[in-house]
Amino acid sequence: MPAIHPETEDERLTRILKRVRKIELITRGMVKETLGGAYHSRFKGQGIEFDDFREYQPGDDVRFLDWNVTARLNEPFVRKYIEERELTVMLVVDVSGSGEYSSQEDSKRERAAEVAAVFAFSAVQNQDKVGLILVSDQVEHYLPARKGSSHALRCLRDILNNTPKSRQTDLTPALDLALERVAHRALVVVVSDFFTPDQNWEKSLRALAAKHDVVAAQITDPCEWQLPDTGRVCLADPESGEQYIVNTSNPEVRRRYAERLSDRQESLNKMLRKNAVERLDVRTNDDYVPALKAYFRSRKRRKRG
Helix, strand or coil: CCCCCCCCHHHHHHHHHHHHHHHHHHHHHHHHHHHHHHHHHHHCCCCCEEEEEEECCCCCCHHHECHHHHHHHCCCEEEEEECCCCCEEEEEEECCHHHHCCCCCCCHHHHHHHHHHHHHHHHHHCCCEEEEEEECCCEEEEEEEECCHHHHHHHHHHHHHCCCCCCCCCCHHHHHHHHHHCCCCEEEEEEECCCCCCCCCHHHHHHHHHHCEEEEEEEECHHHCCCCCCCEEEEECCCCCCEEEEECCCHHHHHHHHHHHHHHHHHHHHHHHHCCCEEEEEECCCCCHHHHHHHHHCCCCCCCC
């Protein structure tokens, strides 16, 4: 049997850069052809800075009629505002150990990078800022929000290239940092499998969602949703390293696994709904574009605090 040589740092960097380029090509085209306009219509701001008055035109929002000017000039006039265009998109990406799992061509980390890139390049096309927080059970990396394609590409490279100090998951530190560092209205995209040991991060999520528009992009692999019937197998927890011998041929074992996973998912869904956080379901074997289009085109807006 031939010896297996570990990947050198140069080989690893070359592989990552190739992956970055591939994701860039995929997502840039997708944004330009399919998602960019939907993103713009979803997040186009109604400015808050008064600019001038102008005559009313059919289709104008009657809420902006200025009755004093209208009465004085005997013609309907509306208040004109400078459109509040700039939005910050803050990407919070889970880089804990469970993201390395893959039964498909892409690992969950790679699919997470692709989804994050869609939001990043949508922001670039819309002249918005994009920033990045990588999290395990601690903040692994923070990149302040800036504009431009080169900055979006750096976010993408950092997601794929980061070697986390911890393999555990706790979203609290990243959510708290996003709340602390992002002062104005923002879209915060939390990209994770949400396989956390508990939901002790709900308080931080609630505070963040009260101020910003938060979306949870859940990245999962199809093989995580049910145990295959393959006899006795050794299962390893990618975050704790613990190993378990499981008889997957036992129907009761498979049933309990599916039931436990269903309960955990329902608990997550309930928490997100309670805090007005929309969830995107992204599987490593499925096309995620329809879910993103549906989200971008949604006109529901939460009342901000």
